Amino acid sequence: MAQKKIVVIGAGLVGLATAYRMQEAMPDAKVIVIEKEDGSVRHQSSHNSGVIHSGVYYQPGSLKAQNCIAGYHYLTEFCQQHGVDFRITGKLIVAVNEEEERQLPVLQQRAAENDLQGVRMLNAREIAEKEPAIQARSGLWIPQTGIVDFVQLADKLCELLRVKGAELYFHQEVEDIVVTKTSLYIQTRYQSFEADMVVNCAGLYSDKIALMAGVHLGHRIIPFRGEYFILRKKAAQKINGLVYPVPHSGLPFLGVHLTRRINGEVEAGPNAILSLKREGYQRGAFSWKDTWDTLSYAGFWKMVSGFKKIGFSEWKKTMSKTVFTKAVQKMMPSVTEDDLTPAMSGVRAQAIRKDGSLVDDFLLLRSPGMIHVCNAPSPAATSCLSIGQTIAQEVEKAINSRTAL
Numbered sequence: 001m002a003q004k005k006i007v008v009i010g011a012g013l014v015g016l017a018t019a020y021r022m023q024e025a026m027p028d029a030k031v032i033v034i035e036k037e038d039g040s041v042r043h044q045s046s047h048n049s050g051v052i053h054s055g056v057y058y059q060p061g062s063l064k065a066q067n068c069i070a071g072y073h074y075l076t077e078f079c080q081q082h083g084v085d086f087r088i089t090g091k092l093i094v095a096v097n098e099e100e101e102r103q104l105p106v107l108q109q110r111a112a113e114n115d116l117q118g119v120r121m122l123n124a125r126e127i128a129e130k131e132p133a134i135q136a137r138s139g140l141w142i143p144q145t146g147i148v149d150f151v152q153l154a155d156k157l158c159e160l161l162r163v164k165g166a167e168l169y170f171h172q173e174v175e176d177i178v179v180t181k182t183s184l185y186i187q188t189r190y191q192s193f194e195a196d197m198v199v200n201c202a203g204l205y206s207d208k209i210a211l212m213a214g215v216h217l218g219h220r221i222i223p224f225r226g227e228y229f230i231l232r233k234k235a236a237q238k239i240n241g242l243v244y245p246v247p248h249s250g251l252p253f254l255g256v257h258l259t260r261r262i263n264g265e266v267e268a269g270p271n272a273i274l275s276l277k278r279e280g281y282q283r284g285a286f287s288w289k290d291t292w293d294t295l296s297y298a299g300f301w302k303m304v305s306g307f308k309k310i311g312f313s314e315w316k317k318t319m320s321k322t323v324f325t326k327a328v329q330k331m332m333p334s335v336t337e338d339d340l341t342p343a344m345s346g347v348r349a350q351a352i353r354k355d356g357s358l359v360d361d362f363l364l365l366r367s368p369g370m371i372h373v374c375n376a377p378s379p380a381a382t383s384c385l386s387i388g389q390t391i392a393q394e395v396e397k398a399i400n401s402r403t404a405l
C-alpha cells in the first residue's frame with residue numbers, strides 16, 4: 001500500500017502538536033508541515049502570555065473546557081519528559097468590587113464542573129499573604145495554572161517531528177488548494193504538495209485557507225491586537241505570580257492581568273483592540289487588504305454595535321498609558337505609569353459570525369479530505385496536544401476506513 005501523506009498547514013503550536021500526534025498515531029504515514037514564515041511559531045504561539053491554563057472560565061462540556069484540562073496534563077507531562085521549561089505556579093483571580101465578587105462563586109462552580117482540583121475562595125487577608133501588593137475584596141485561588149516557554153516547546157516538537165521522519169517546509173505560503181477525486185494538492189509559489197489528508201492550522205489565516213478549499217464559512221477571522229507592558233524591577237519585585245481580574249462576561253478575553261513569566265519578568269496586559277493588519281504587531285500597523293476584509297464584513301459592524309462601550313474603553317487603553325495604568329492599579333494600587341515599559345504585542349485570531357456574535361468555543365470544520373481548525377484562540381496553546389490528539393484520531397479513522405477523500 002502506498003504511504004499515506006498528511007499535510008499540516010501552519011507551524012504554530014496547534015499545527016506542530018497536531019503533526020506530532022499524527023506521527024505518534026500513524027508512524028507509517030508521511031507527515032508534512034508547510035509554513036509561510038522562516039521558522040515555527042512566528043505568530044500567536046509566540047506572541048502570548050505564556051500561561052498554562054486549566055479551564056476555570058469555559059462552558060462545561062465545551063471544546064475549550066475539555067481540551068484545556070486535558071491539554072494542561074498532556075503539556076506538563078510533555079515538558080517534564082522533554083526538558084521544556086515550565087512551572088506550576090497557581091493563579092489568583094481577584095474581585096475589586098461587589099459586582100465582581102458576585103462572579104467568584106460562579107467561576108468556582110465552573111472550575112468544579114470542569115474537574116479542576118483545589119480551587120478555593122480567598123479573603124482579602126489571604127490574598128495579601130500571597131500577593132502583598134494586590135488589593136482586592138476577595139479572590140479565587142486556582143492551583144492548576146502555570147507558566148511555560150512556548151517557543152522551547154515548539155522547538156522540541158520540531159526536533160521530535162524531524163527525528164521521526166516528518167518533513168517541515170518553511171518559506172512556503174499556501175496560495176491554493178486543488179481537490180480531485182483521489183488527492184489534494186496544496187500549492188505554494190514554489191511547490192505543489194500532494195496529500196491524502198490535510199489539516200488547516202493557519203491561525204489568523206485559517207478562514208482564507210478554508211475558502212481556498214471551497215468551504216462555505218459562516219464566520220470570518222477578525223484580528224484583535226493585545227499589547228503588553230513590562231513592570232520595571234522595583235514594581236516587578238512586588239508581584240509573586242499570576243494575578244487576573246474577574247473577566248468581563250460575554251467577552252472571550254481575560255482582561256489585563258499580571259504575569260510573572262518563565263524568564264522572571266512581570267508583564268501587564270494584554271488589552272484587546274481591533275488590529276488593522278492580521279499579523280500587525282506595531283501600533284499603527286495597517287494593511288489595506290486586511291482592513292477591507294474587516295470593514296466589508298457585515299458581521300464586524302454587527303459585533304461593533306454590540307460591544308461599542310467595551311471597545312472604546314479598550315481603545316483608550318491603547319491610546320493612553322495613563323488609562324492602561326489605571327486598569328492595572330485597580331488590582332495593584334501602588335503601580336505608576338513610570339513602572340510600565342512598553343513590551344511586545346500579540347494578535348488574536350477571533351472568528352466572528354455573520355450575525356456579529358463571537359465564536360466562543362474552538363471550532364473545527366470539515367471539507368473533503370480536510371479538517372480546518374477555524375477558531376483556536378486562548379487557551380489553544382495550552383490545549384495544543386489535546387486538540388492535536390483529537391484531530392489525529394479523526395484523521396487515522398478516515399485513513400483506515402479509506403474515507404480520507
Ligand SMILES: Cc1cc2nc3c(=O)[nH]c(=O)nc-3n(C[C@H](O)[C@H](O)[C@H](O)COP(=O)(O)OP(=O)(O)OC[C@H]3O[C@@H](n4cnc5c(N)ncnc54)[C@H](O)[C@@H]3O)c2cc1C
Pocket residue numbers: 009010011012013014015034035036037040041042043044045046047048049050051052053172173174175201202203204205206209226270345346347348349373376377378379380381382383
Ligand atoms: C495576546 C495573546 C495572549 C495569549 N495568551 C495565551 C496563554 O497565555 N495561554 C494559552 O494557552 N493561549 C494563549 N493565547 C492563545 C494562543 O497563543 C493561540 O491560541 C495559539 O497560539 C494558536 O496557535 P495556532 O497554531 O492555531 O496559530 P498560530 O500560532 O498563529 O500559527 C498559525 C501558523 O500558520 C501559518 N500560516 C498562516 N497562513 C499560512 C499560509 N497561507 N501558508 C502557510 N502557513 C500559513 C502562520 O505563519 C503561523 O505560523 C494567547 C494569544 C494571544 C494573541
